Amino acid sequence: MVHDVESLSGAVAPVSALGPRRTVLALLAASLVAWCVALATISERNVNGLGFAGAFNAAAWIALGCAAIATVVTIRGIAAASRWFWPLVVTCLGLLIAVLHGTPMIIESAPRFFEAYNHVGFIDYIYRTHEHSTKVNIRFAWPGAFGLGATLSGTAGAPMLLGAIRVFPTVFACVILLPIHSIVRAFVNGRRARAAALVLFVIGNWIAQDYFSPQAVAYFISMTLVALVLHIAPAAGPSIRRFSEWAAPRRTDCSVVVIFTLMVVATVVAHQLTPMMEIALILALVVSGATTMRVFPVATFVIFVTWLSVGAYTFWVGNFNVLFGVRQFGGQSISLTTIIAENLTNRLKGDGLTLVVALSRVGLSFLYMAAGFLVFWLGRRDRRIGVLSLLAVAPFVFLGSTGYGGEALLRAFFFSLPFLSILGALLLERIQWKNWSVAAACIILAMLAATTEISRYGNEQFEQVEAVQLTAMEDLYHATPPKIEILVFSSALPVNFVRVGDARTKYMNFFTYVAPGPSGPNGYQETIDQIQAVHPQVVVWSPEAATFAVRSSGFPKGWDTKILDYLITEAHGTYVVDRPDIKIINLDKKWHPSPGAFSNVRN
Amino acid sequence: MSETNTSVTTKRLRQILVICVTTAIVGCIVHVLPLPVALRTSVGAVATVVVGGLGVVAWLPPLRWDLLVSSVLAIGLSLAIVVTTVLLIARLYTPVAAAGLSVVIGLVLAGLRDAREQRS
Numbered sequence: 001m002v003h004d005v006e007s008l009s010g011a012v013a014p015v016s017a018l019g020p021r022r023t024v025l026a027l028l029a030a031s032l033v034a035w036c037v038a039l040a041t042i043s044e045r046n047v048n049g050l051g052f053a054g055a056f057n058a059a060a061w062i063a064l065g066c067a068a069i070a071t072v073v074t075i076r077g078i079a080a081a082s083r084w085f086w087p088l089v090v091t092c093l094g095l096l097i098a099v100l101h102g103t104p105m106i107i108e109s110a111p112r113f114f115e116a117y118n119h120v121g122f123i124d125y126i127y128r129t130h131e132h133s134t135k136v137n138i139r140f141a142w143p144g145a146f147g148l149g150a151t152l153s154g155t156a157g158a159p160m161l162l163g164a165i166r167v168f169p170t171v172f173a174c175v176i177l178l179p180i181h182s183i184v185r186a187f188v189n190g191r192r193a194r195a196a197a198l199v200l201f202v203i204g205n206w207i208a209q210d211y212f213s214p215q216a217v218a219y220f221i222s223m224t225l226v227a228l229v230l231h232i233a234p235a236a237g238p239s240i241r242r243f244s245e246w247a248a249p250r251r252t253d254c255s256v257v258v259i260f261t262l263m264v265v266a267t268v269v270a271h272q273l274t275p276m277m278e279i280a281l282i283l284a285l286v287v288s289g290a291t292t293m294r295v296f297p298v299a300t301f302v303i304f305v306t307w308l309s310v311g312a313y314t315f316w317v318g319n320f321n322v323l324f325g326v327r328q329f330g331g332q333s334i335s336l337t338t339i340i341a342e343n344l345t346n347r348l349k350g351d352g353l354t355l356v357v358a359l360s361r362v363g364l365s366f367l368y369m370a371a372g373f374l375v376f377w378l379g380r381r382d383r384r385i386g387v388l389s390l391l392a393v394a395p396f397v398f399l400g401s402t403g404y405g406g407e408a409l410l411r412a413f414f415f416s417l418p419f420l421s422i423l424g425a426l427l428l429e430r431i432q433w434k435n436w437s438v439a440a441a442c443i444i445l446a447m448l449a450a451t452t453e454i455s456r457y458g459n460e461q462f463e464q465v466e467a468v469q470l471t472a473m474e475d476l477y478h479a480t481p482p483k484i485e486i487l488v489f490s491s492a493l494p495v496n497f498v499r500v501g502d503a504r505t506k507y508m509n510f511f512t513y514v515a516p517g518p519s520g521p522n523g524y525q526e527t528i529d530q531i532q533a534v535h536p537q538v539v540v541w542s543p544e545a546a547t548f549a550v551r552s553s554g555f556p557k558g559w560d561t562k563i564l565d566y567l568i569t570e571a572h573g574t575y576v577v578d579r580p581d582i583k584i585i586n587l588d589k590k591w592h593p594s595p596g597a598f599s600n601v602r603n
Numbered sequence: 604m605s606e607t608n609t610s611v612t613t614k615r616l617r618q619i620l621v622i623c624v625t626t627a628i629v630g631c632i633v634h635v636l637p638l639p640v641a642l643r644t645s646v647g648a649v650a651t652v653v654v655g656g657l658g659v660v661a662w663l664p665p666l667r668w669d670l671l672v673s674s675v676l677a678i679g680l681s682l683a684i685v686v687t688t689v690l691l692i693a694r695l696y697t698p699v700a701a702a703g704l705s706v707v708i709g710l711v712l713a714g715l716r717d718a719r720e721q722r723s
Contacts, residue, residue, distance in 0.1 A: 126691070126696075127698060130691075130694075130696045130697060131691065131694065131696070132691050143687075143688060143691055144684040144685075144687065144688050145684065147684065147687035147688055147691055147696070147701070148680060148683050148684045148687055150687070150698055151651070151683055151686075151687045151698050151701040151702050151705075152644075152647075152648035152651060152652070152683065152702070153644055153648065153698075154644075154698035155634065155643075155644060155647040155648075155651075155698045155699050155702050156634060156640045156643035156644040156647060157640040157643075157644065159644075160640075160641065175673075175676065178669050178670075178672050178673035178676075179669075179670070179673040179677070181669045182667070182669050182670040182673065185667070185669070217680060217684075220673075220676070220677055220680075221677045221680060221681055223673075224670075224673045224674055224676075224677035224678075225677070227670055227673065228663075228670065228674060231666070231667075231670055232663060232664060232666075253664075255662040255663070256662075256663060256664075258662075259659055259662060259663060259678065262659070262678070262681050262682065262685060263677065263678065263681045265681075265685055266680065266681035266682075266684040266685050267681075269684060269685070269688045270684055311692075
């Protein structure tokens with residue numbers, strides 16, 4: 001049976017002799033079966049320079065490909081008014097998310113993202129002490145999200161959040177689609193285009209700012225706020241270019257303003273960067289005349305500055321240069337060009353598979369931005385496209401306005417992604433679909449999904465945490481005396497998830513060096529000097545930590561071997577754990593771990 | 604606002620109030636029962652977010668389902684964040700106090716909105 005279906009642009013194209021619904025159901029079933037086979041057969045030990053994509057076997061790629069093809073056939077082939085349309089779209093999105101984000105969640109022996117372990121520790125600290133001391137960690141200047149974690153996880157007993165790290169990215173990838181759909185609905189009426197925008201958002205999200213973190217919570221609140229502004233306080237008035245008309249009185253309900261303010265306050269006390277993105281996005285809506293809430297960006301800015309001046313005082317005192325985007329290195333101000341270099345060109349250094357991953361990230365991002373620019377150019381007289389383009393560009397203003405450095409571009413792209421996805425869907429609306437273009441769309445989406453798996457941030461080897469490493473660290477925190485001083489080879493280790501404020505952790509990749517840095521002729525000696533200055537009682541090494549220092553901080557390859565030699569031979573350390581995946585060295589002559597202290601970890 | 608719209612709004616607000624009260628009661632009961640800590644914590648967390656979020660959302664105009672669900676979640680989380688931060692600053696913080704206060708604020712706001720609608 002052949003079904004003729006309307007395309008995004010209204011043209012007609014047959015899909016399959018089976019009929020689109022049966023084809024989609026068959027593809028979804030095949031994807032699900034292949035994914036189950038993949039889960040049973042792939043191993044995290046095969047993660048290589050391509051990240052988790054390196055561990056994917058044929059079954060995993062088939063699962064991803066079938067899910068991608070099913071998505072295209074659903075959007076193109078199922079009648080938009082049919083009661084099957086949205087259930088199938090949601091199922092396709094669910095499978096794409098499951099394969100892209102859910103596979104690591106299920107396969108990994110311990111959850112990845114070492115930064116998330118710190119956040120668990122901050123939540124535990126607030127639960128234990130009922131306070132947020134910036135003397136313990138400067139990130140307590142924004143205690144909102146950590147306090148939220150303590151409140152939600154600590155009412156019935158001590159928080160047990162290591163499991164939450166594992167499921168959080170997948171849950172976030174699903175839940176964020178709700179506000180994104182609301183934003184899409186404010187700009188796009190057609191069901192197919194709305195579904196396409198959601199798919200593009202899922203496929204384009206390689207940024208991985210969705211791990212167990214304050215920015216993930218703040219991102220969700222921000223996107224919901226933007227959706228609420230678009231739906232509750234919309235305006236179709238002129239942009240600020242026709243100022244007198246733009247400035248004509250328009251009212252917004254008081255309760256709405258109070259509720260929006262509550263959401264802004266929550267993001268301001270939860271995360272240092274998200275409020276700036278919020279201001280940028282709401283300002284874009286205001287100047288384009290898309291909302292009645294013209295004073296709201298000012299209110300948001302005042303709340304942001306107030307918290308920064310009072311609550312986050314300890315952060316900015318003495319750091320005005322960082323606050324106003326003037327970052328310095330070696331006494332020289334860093335320009336916008338350097339910040340872009342940190343974000344972009346420096347990330348393209350590397351070789352082999354590392355370079356492939358870097359190129360896939362930049363390529364995927366530029367593809368979205370190029371599509372966005374093309375739609376803007378083609379529809380530059382369309383008010384809707386003008387507003388969307390402004391929203392897509394606004395977060396990048398942040399690049400030049402802060403001293404955040406290395407991850408600024410990632411975060412700006414993440415906030416821009418919903419609007420770029422809508423612009424991409426509008427581009428698809430312009431295509432006159434034929435049979436061959438449907439086949440091409442299937443191939444392109446499958447390739448994009450594969451690229452996302454390769455480029456997904458956090459897929460790197462150094463982000464992986466093995467269960468034995470986590471167990472060793474748990475044993476270490478359990479066995480060591482109070483006020484222990486721990487030195488780790490880099491921040492790519494699961495540390496600080498308990499005993500924050502008691503056990504102090506220092507990181508070798510945060511050591512300071514004179515130019516040309518740790519790879520210079522004096523790099524080794526400078527490292528040794530700083531180890532002696534820290535005077536640690538325990539040193540922890542892992543291959544991931546050593547690699548991360550090479551990748552992120554310019555340490556030379558093989559640097560860790562020389563440091564380990566020094567710690568054993570010259571500093572007279574002893575191994576309490578000595579494995580290829582983790583080594584714990586005791587430098588404290590007074591601490592003698594009990595015989596069973598590390599019995600969970602065999603040497 | 605027409606009479607039909609008014610009755611729809613009144614019905615919606617009454618539903619929100621009933622859901623808030625029911626969720627709060629169920630949350631409290633589960634929380635004191637001798638059940639596994641993970642279950643008690645999960646139910647408490649969901650109740651805190653849902654009651655706080657729904658209580659505040661009652662003051663917004665009617666929303667479509669997607670925006671309603673994300674608003675309840677986002678506003679519930681926002682309320683819990685703000686309450687927690689205020690208690691931390693005031694040095695009065697405990698997890699139960701923050702969660703309890705969020706729930707009470709949600710219930711009071713839902714009740715006030717319903718009462719105002721009944722009066723009008």
